[in-house]
Amino acid sequence: MVDSLVPSLPTLLILRALEEAPAHGYKIVRWIEDRSDHQLLLKEGTLYPTLHQLERQGLIQGHWDQTGSQRRTKIYELTEAGREQLQADRAQWMRRVAIAHEVLWQGGV
């Protein structure tokens, strides 16, 4: 299955965004957009179910906080397990993408 060849990119991007600093969902979306020069756009609606899944897997941890406008916001931060998962997935991503690049352009490694 092709999907399992590389780690999920949205998950990888979310974990990477949280590696920078704890953030709420909207901030994560904006961080990815800004850093990719608006080339990588996460579907905002499906971001939250993904965040909840990651939280259930213990890769991130959420806590409620008050924003400047006294609105309750859920802030997520990377757990130690999430940090390890990010490192492993990032390394795997780089390896697989390099191989896929060779296959696509040169016809083989």
Place this chain on the structure above:
Amino acid sequence: MERHAYLEQVTRGLWGRRAARLIQAELYSHLESCTEELIAAGWSSEDAEDEAQRRLGDPRLLASAWRRTYYAPWLNTETGLGLALGLFTGSEPWWMGVTGPWQSAIMTGGILLLALIAFGMIVRQLAQRAWAGAQFSAWSLVSAFWLAAVGTSVLIGAGHPLPPAGLTDWYGPGYIRHLIAAGSLLTGMSGLLFFSGQWALIRQRAGR
């Protein structure tokens, strides 16, 4: 669409008012942040609110994504285990003496295996420290099953105080086991019917 109605639609089909409220609060905060940013960029208040909702997405698709996130896992595992345990217990073949020793051993082994898997899942979740609302709901549901089974047993006992044929020990351990088995079987079968219906409903709504 009005914001409250939009958020209600996004969390439609999620059981547990607390979980739905928390998701609504999280999405409300997202919509507010987006709206504020758009207003700062020169949008009118009304247009900004509509645009924020449009960017978040179609509420029916989002509701479907949330249902998949929260319900598929426990419908396939914890609930199934709870109900299967109930049905196994309810079949009470070794208590009634209707099966041979090898059949009894298979049944007992099956129950022990299911119990072991259930225990392993709890330990794994504890180890991951990932006790989100969905896990609580799932295990509350399994606990609710057993409470309902015991309650049903008591009701059966109250409504049918005479021991069944072959059991002469009035309110003895044999009769109590039989009552618990009957309660588990009834609750398990009702639970299976109920969740099959709910699952079909979820699939039907998700397919719209």
